[in-house]
Amino acid sequence: MTSVDEPARPNGRIRDAARTKAEILDVATREFARAGFAGARVDEIAARTRTTKRMIYYYFGGKEQLFTAVLERAYGVIREAEQELDVEHLDPVAAIRRLAELTFDHHEQHPDFIRLVSIENIHEAEHIAASEELGRIGSPALDVIRRILESGQKSGLFTADVDAVDLHAMISAFCFFRVANRHTFGALFGRDLVDPAQREHYRNMLGDMVIAYLTADRSED
Amino acid sequence: MTSVDEPARPNGRIRDAARTKAEILDVATREFARAGFAGARVDEIAARTRTTKRMIYYYFGGKEQLFTAVLERAYGVIREAEQELDVEHLDPVAAIRRLAELTFDHHEQHPDFIRLVSIENIHEAEHIAASEELGRIGSPALDVIRRILESGQKSGLFTADVDAVDLHAMISAFCFFRVANRHTFGALFGRDLVDPAQREHYRNMLGDMVIAYLTADRSED
DNA sequence: TCACTAATGTACGAACTAGTACGTTAGTCA
DNA sequence: TGACTAACGTACTAGTTCGTACATTAGTGA
Numbered sequence: 084m085t086s087v088d089e090p091a092r093p094n095g096r097i098r099d100a101a102r103t104k105a106e107i108l109d110v111a112t113r114e115f116a117r118a119g120f121a122g123a124r125v126d127e128i129a130a131r132t133r134t135t136k137r138m139i140y141y142y143f144g145g146k147e148q149l150f151t152a153v154l155e156r157a158y159g160v161i162r163e164a165e166q167e168l169d170v171e172h173l174d175p176v177a178a179i180r181r182l183a184e185l186t187f188d189h190h191e192q193h194p195d196f197i198r199l200v201s202i203e204n205i206h207e208a209e210h211i212a213a214s215e216e217l218g219r220i221g222s223p224a225l226d227v228i229r230r231i232l233e234s235g236q237k238s239g240l241f242t243a244d245v246d247a248v249d250l251h252a253m254i255s256a257f258c259f260f261r262v263a264n265r266h267t268f269g270a271l272f273g274r275d276l277v278d279p280a281q282r283e284h285y286r287n288m289l290g291d292m293v294i295a296y297l298t299a300d301r302s303e304d
Numbered sequence: 305m306t307s308v309d310e311p312a313r314p315n316g317r318i319r320d321a322a323r324t325k326a327e328i329l330d331v332a333t334r335e336f337a338r339a340g341f342a343g344a345r346v347d348e349i350a351a352r353t354r355t356t357k358r359m360i361y362y363y364f365g366g367k368e369q370l371f372t373a374v375l376e377r378a379y380g381v382i383r384e385a386e387q388e389l390d391v392e393h394l395d396p397v398a399a400i401r402r403l404a405e406l407t408f409d410h411h412e413q414h415p416d417f418i419r420l421v422s423i424e425n426i427h428e429a430e431h432i433a434a435s436e437e438l439g440r441i442g443s444p445a446l447d448v449i450r451r452i453l454e455s456g457q458k459s460g461l462f463t464a465d466v467d468a469v470d471l472h473a474m475i476s477a478f479c480f481f482r483v484a485n486r487h488t489f490g491a492l493f494g495r496d497l498v499d500p501a502q503r504e505h506y507r508n509m510l511g512d513m514v515i516a517y518l519t520a521d522r523s524e525d
Numbered sequence: 526t527c528a529c530t531a532a533t534g535t536a537c538g539a540a541c542t543a544g545t546a547c548g549t550t551a552g553t554c555a
Numbered sequence: 556t557g558a559c560t561a562a563c564g565t566a567c568t569a570g571t572t573c574g575t576a577c578a579t580t581a582g583t584g585a
Contacts, residue, residue, distance in 0.1 A: 097581090098531080098532055098533075098580090098581055098582065099532090100531080100532070103532080103533090118342065118426075119340045119341070119342055119343070119423075119426050120340070120343065121339065121340055121342040121343030122340070122341065122342030122343075124571095124572070124573095125572075125573060125574085126571090126572070126573085134532095134533075134534090135533075135534055135535080136573090136574085137532095137533070137534065137535085137574095137575085138532080138533070138534090140573090140574065140575080141531095141532075141533080142532095145573080145574080146573070146574090198426060200485065200488055201422045201425065201426060201484070201485075202340075202426065203487070203488055204422065204484055204485055204486070204487050204488050205339075205340050205419060205422060205423060207487045208487035208488045208490070208491040211487075211488060211491040211492065212491055217491070217492070218491070220492075222492065222493065225493070248493055248495050249506075249509060251493075252481070252482070252489065252497065253478065253509070253513065255481065255485075255489075256477045256478045256480070256481030256482070256485075257474065257477045257478075259477070259481055259485065260473070260476065260477030260480055260481055261473070261477070263422070263425055263484075264421065264422075264425055264476075264477075264480065265425070266424070266425050266428045266429035266432075267421055267424055267425050267429045267432060268473065268476075269429065270429040270432040270433055270438070270439070271432065271438070271441075271443065272443065272446070272469050272472075274469050276473065285470075288470060288474070291517060291520065291522060292474065292513060292516075292517045294520075295513075295516040295517045295519075295520035296512060296513045296516045296517070298516075298520075299512065299515075299516035299519075299520070301512060318551090319550090319551055319552065319561080319562055319563075320562090321561075321562065324562080324563085345541090345542075345543095346542075346543060346544085347541090347542070347543085355562095355563075355564090356563075356564055356565080357543090357544085357564095358545085358563070358564065358565085359562080359563065359564090361543090361544065361545080362561095362562075362563080363562095366543080366544075367543070367544090
């Protein structure tokens with residue numbers, strides 16, 4: 084996330100629309116992720132920036148639109164990361180495993196993003212629906228999966244009938260759940276899914292699961 | 305969930321503590337699931353019951369404790385369902401598949417429960433932590449998984465090193481994500497994970513995934 | 526250098542919202 | 556049958572929270 088700090092002019096205020104907007108988005112991301120949409124406080128967000136509440140309304144229009152902007156930026160970060168995906172020089176099995184691991188890493192490194200997505204689902208994705216930007220972005224990762232799958236299926240390594248969106252859902256489900264449901268799962272089963280000591284274990288488990296699914300012989304059913 | 309309706313006495317009020325409590329819990333479940341903890345309105349809950357806000361405070365003490373009570377009951381429903389799990393007469397492969405399918409079905413049939421759990425995770429499971437009842441319940445499903453795994457491993461059907469809690473996490477992740485993230489996933493990828501026409505497809509996918517993972521040969525890595 | 530506008534700050538209000546003080550009544554048990 | 560209490564209702568308040576009216580200033584282009 085774009086964090087900004089520079090020596091504020093001794094007395095007078097500095098004018099920098101881009102910086103002010105970015106700072107509001109930074110703080111708002113944390114506040115919405117912390118407390119949910121209804122729980123987040125516009126006054127609290129304003130207090131934690133170097134500007135005032137007035138500016139939130141000036142730049143974003145309202146709480147609702149601010150949340151949408153926060154979501155847009157958060158999804159933008161993922162999209163960028165996905166665009167740098169470079170796994171297609173690997174053989175299909177290694178490529179899928181690597182892609183799954185990168186999803187695993189990204190989710191782990193962006194718990195606020197996970198929380199925002201959970202929150203947006205409580206609101207039935209109404210902000211995504213209201214956002215032009217979010218409506219039209221595809222998923223670079225999906226294209227990558229599509230190509231790897233095709234190549235793996237052609238060479239007979241993978242079971243024929245697996246769909247890219249489904250595989251993406253499977254990988255996301257594992258990675259998302261691990262971070263999003265960390266707290267209830269920990270409280271109920273006494274196991275921290277995000278324990279650093281278990282990180283490699285779960286990372287391998289994900290890869291094993293996906294590869295096992297893709298290479299399994301399903302004729303026996 | 306315990307829904308209650310009976311002919312209200314023409315004029316006078318009826319006194320039935322159990323019914324009043326249950327009715328409050330019913331309505332509160334829906335309201336919290338709809339809007340999250342902070343977004344839920346105590347007045348709204350009261351308005352939708354046949355009693356008044358006063359009673360919510362009389363019986364539960366406050367909004368926070370009401371949410372905890374709602375969670376306790378919701379988890380109670382799952383626990384009951386899990387106690388009726390009857391799969392151990394099946395061979396290990398069929399038993400695990402059946403167990404996964406029952407989890408799949410239960411999650412699908414209780415979207416409000418899924419939402420409550422998502423909400424509780426936003427609040428870092430603080431209500432579960434505050435609840436004696438929820439702290440001490442184990443998971444009947446977990447015991448079942450443990451026994452099936454052991455039997456499957458003993459007979460050499462399953463890979464040796466799989467842990468019951470991990471397998472439970474894997475199954476839950478798939479089932480939970482499908483329901484919880486339905487809206488954002490649908491908005492971004494144009495696919496409804498809970499589309500009835502795709503139900504059997506995803507139900508099979510889950511079973512295939514779990515069995516493939518459990519029976520895969522991991523020696524080659 | 527001056528006028529003009531984008532950017533900013535202050536102060537305030539209207540509506541909402543969790544929670545409570547106080548009064549009432551239905552059922553029950555001695 | 557009468558007294559006692561659990562169960563219930565009404566009306567209100569204190570504090571919060573989103574949003575805005577109004578005033579101000581920094582930068583910029585003519």
